Structures are given as C-alpha cells and as structure tokens.
Amino acid sequence: MPTVPAYSLVNGLVRPEILDLHAYHVPASNGFIKLDAMENPYLLPVAIREEIAALVAGATINRYPDPNPTLLKQKICSVLALPQGMEVLLGNGSDELIQLLALALNKPDAVLLSVEPSFAMYKMIAAFTEMRYVGVPLAADFSLDMDTLLAAIQREQPALVFLAYPNNPTGNLFGEQDVIRIIQASPGLVVVDEAYYAFASNSFIPYLADYPNLLVMRTFSKLGMAGLRFGFLVGGRAWLEQLEKLRLPYNVGTLPQLVVGKLLEHHAVLLRQADQIKQDRARLYQQLRDIKVVQVYASEANFLLLRVADATTVFSGLKQRGVLIKNLHGAHPMLNNCLRVTVGTTEENEKFIIALRDTLI
Numbered sequence: 001m002p003t004v005p006a007y008s009l010v011n012g013l014v015r016p017e018i019l020d021l022h023a024y025h026v027p028a029s030n031g032f033i034k035l036d037a038m039e040n041p042y043l044l045p046v047a048i049r050e051e052i053a054a055l056v057a058g059a060t061i062n063r064y065p066d067p068n069p070t071l072l073k074q075k076i077c078s079v080l081a082l083p084q085g086m087e088v089l090l091g092n093g094s095d096e097l098i099q100l101l102a103l104a105l106n107k108p109d110a111v112l113l114s115v116e117p118s119f120a121m122y123k124m125i126a127a128f129t130e131m132r133y134v135g136v137p138l139a140a141d142f143s144l145d146m147d148t149l150l151a152a153i154q155r156e157q158p159a160l161v162f163l164a165y166p167n168n169p170t171g172n173l174f175g176e177q178d179v180i181r182i183i184q185a186s187p188g189l190v191v192v193d194e195a196y197y198a199f200a201s202n203s204f205i206p207y208l209a210d211y212p213n214l215l216v217m218r219t220f221s222k223l224g225m226a227g228l229r230f231g232f233l234v235g236g237r238a239w240l241e242q243l244e245k246l247r248l249p250y251n252v253g254t255l256p257q258l259v260v261g262k263l264l265e266h267h268a269v270l271l272r273q274a275d276q277i278k279q280d281r282a283r284l285y286q287q288l289r290d291i292k293v294v295q296v297y298a299s300e301a302n303f304l305l306l307r308v309a310d311a312t313t314v315f316s317g318l319k320q321r322g323v324l325i326k327n328l329h330g331a332h333p334m335l336n337n338c339l340r341v342t343v344g345t346t347e348e349n350e351k352f353i354i355a356l357r358d359t360l361i
Contacts, residue, residue, distance in 0.1 A: 017127050032324035033351055035342040038168070038196075038303050040224035042273045042345065048266050055258050065254040072257055075264045076232060080218075083209040087240045092251050094195060094219045094231035095121055098162070100246045101191060101215075101233075102129040105159040113158035115144065117169060117332040119193065122162045134158065138334065142170040142297065144178045150185055159188040166200050169328055169340045171299030173200055183211050189239070193217045196301035198274040199281070208235055215239060222302055223270050225263060228256040277302050281343045287353050293360055303342045308360070311337040317359030323352050 011019065027036070043049070066072075073088040082088075091097035102112060102125050112126040116135040126133035136152045139145040153161070161182065166173045183190045190213055192204040197218055205216050215235035220228070230252065233240065263270065281299060288296035288306055295307040305328075308314050315327035326340040341352060 015130075017130070021124065021127055027324065032319070032322055033344065033348050034324055035344050035348060035352060036324045036326045036340075037226070038222055038301070038342050039226050040222065040270075040273060040277065040302070041342075041348060042224065042276070044224065044263075044266075045269065048263070048269065052259055052262055055262055056255060059254055059258055061254055063254070065250045065252060065257055067249060069252070069257050069261075072261045072264075075261055076234075079264050079267050080205060080234070082205065082234055085236070086208050086234055087237050089233040089240045089243055089247065090252050091231040091233065091247070093221065093229040094193065094217055095125070096251065097217055097231050097233050098122065098125050098191075099128065100243050101160060101189070102126060102131050103246050104243055105189065106131045107159065110159040111156045112160045112162070113152065113156060114162040115149065115167070117328075117335050119162070119164050119168050119195075120331070131160070138167075138170070140334075142167070142172050142334075144174050144182075146178055146181065149182065153182065153185050153187075157187050161186050161188065161190045162193055163190065164193045164195065165202075165204065166196050166300040168195070168301065169303070169305055169326070169331075169335070169338075171297060171301045171303060171305050173202060173300040176202060179204065180207070183207075183214050186213060189213050189215065191215045191217055191233075195219050196222050198223045198271060199278055199302045200300040205234065212236060212238070220260060220263070224273060225260060228259055230256050230260050274302075277343050280346060280349060283346075284341075284343055284349045284353070287349075291357065291360065294356075303340050305338055305340050307338050309337065311339050314356070314359050315339060318352070318355050321355035321358060323355045325352070 076088050098121055106129050110131055111134055112122065112131040113134045113136065114122040115138050123133050123135065134152060134156050136149045137145065163174065163179060194203060194216055195218065197203055204214065208214055208216060215233055217231065217233050219231040281302065281304065285296055285304055288294050288304065293309060297305045311327055311329040315325065318325060328335040328338040328340055343349065
C-alpha cells in the first residue's frame, strides 16, 4: 500500500478554517530593547524575589497542583474587592479562558461578536471552536460606533460578546455608558476583558452584581507576572460552575499558584510599578506628540499606538537600531501604518525615542 504524503494527509484531515489560519507569531527578541509585548519592564525587589525563591525551593513539584486553590481565590477576591457572591475561575492565561467561554457557548450557529481592531485571539478562538465570528468596526477615532454595534447585536443575537477594556491595540477606554448599553442590549454573555486594569482609570467589576450576563476577565501578566501565564474570570456562580466543567484538570501549575499567591501579598508593590509606568507613559506620549510626523493616540494601557507615513520602514529601522516594537500594518485596514510600543523603563523609552528620530530623519 503506497504511503500517503504527510501534507496530503494533513490537508485531508485538518479543518479548512484551521488550514487557513496563521499561527500567532512571537518574534525572537534576544539582543533587542524589547518593547513589543506589553510586559512590565521592572524586576521585583530583591527581598520579594528571595521570598519567592524560598517558596519555590520547598514546592512539591513531584505532586499534581492543587486542583481548586481556594486560598488563592480568596486572595484574589480580597485584593480586587469583589462584590459579595462573585466567584473566581482560574486559567492558564486569559487565552485559555476565552477558549473555555467559546466552547461553552458554541451551540449551532452561535455567534461570537467583538469590535475591530481588537485583541486577535477573539477571532482566532472563534475559528478554533467553530463559532461564527462577527467583527464590528470601531469609529475612525477608535471609539465605539454605537449605532452600528447595537444594530449588529440586534441582527446577530450573539451568544458571546468580548470587549477589551482598555482596548488592545488602540489603548483607549470605551465610554462607560456605551459599554452598559451593550450589556443591556446583548441577549447573551458579555465579557469585559480588563487585561490592562492596573493602568486604567475604570473597571466593570463594580457592575458584576447588577448584570447577570456580565463577566470580567483579568490577567496579572501586564502587572509583572507574564512568565507565570495566569488569568482569571470573575462573575456569578451560575456561569462559573458551568465553565468549571470545561476547565482541564490541573490547568494552573504548582509554581504559578505559589508565586501568584506570594505576589498578591505584595500587590501594592506591583501597583507602585504600574504607577511608574503610567508616569512614563505620559512622558513618552508627550515626546511622541512633539515629533511632527508621528500621530500618537492617548492610552489607558501600558502601551501607545502611533501612526507614521511608512510603518514597515520605521519598524525595520528601529530593529536595525536594536529596538523591537510591534508593526500592526496589515493587521486591519484601520491600523494601516500603525505601530505599537510598550512603555518601558525611562532609559528604554529614551533609547526608543532616539532610535525613532534617527529612523525618521
């Protein structure tokens, strides 16, 4: 019997919508000033690192993780001051939680709706789970186009709506009353994704008790725990007890559980770092505004979106000068010639500005 070539076998068996996808690309960053991934640029204080080292040294990594780390959940509830009756679901980063939500709500012809441009994983995970994806364009200034959005909700009757708050990659915080109108108009579940909560001026956690179709998703990655891959979903028990059925056993490892728990004891330290990043963001924003050929957008995240005449040329010029940022040109028509830069340390930001000016000459 002749052997079937591997690619023929793959093409015959893998779902066509998966074949059409491109894997999420993470570029190599060794040797660069790394300002492309919205990470906290600051290390933890030495004393806290020593506490973590002692904790990890005694970890029972020969055993499976705690499948339901109640104490860790209690710490999260306390730190976030969750409304009474709200519960927590833990995930291996936010991506796993987005996928759980899509799996849970994917009945035949179910729709996952979001705005565009926004976090790429909403659309990708819709494809993974075979949900029908509907993307509603933002207004020209990246605010919500409420007439178009409400019409789409009425027409599509989405089972699941994702709103990044603040939005990635645009950095803006949508109007609070606009988001409330979306929650009220939606027949299904609305998830407000607050990945950048530490840098923003508002949150929808206080509204959880008011709207039974609202959940809030967060991650500690942007706060300084990106390497731990830890996300969580907060909301009413009725939703979370169903999502728990889909969560794979031991999805959050022993070491992330221990380290996150320890860092939550030092949450104030991380928030002080976030405050520093916000100050640096304001300074970097002004420096970019002073460059006449750069259009920079206000942000409530730990990054800034900017538009230039030729994003690909500028991106390449920055790489040649040792600075890595994100080239968004081609990702969405509204992001033509856009770049996204993470707010780094003061020194990193200065080197970025120098490299940018040199590239633009």
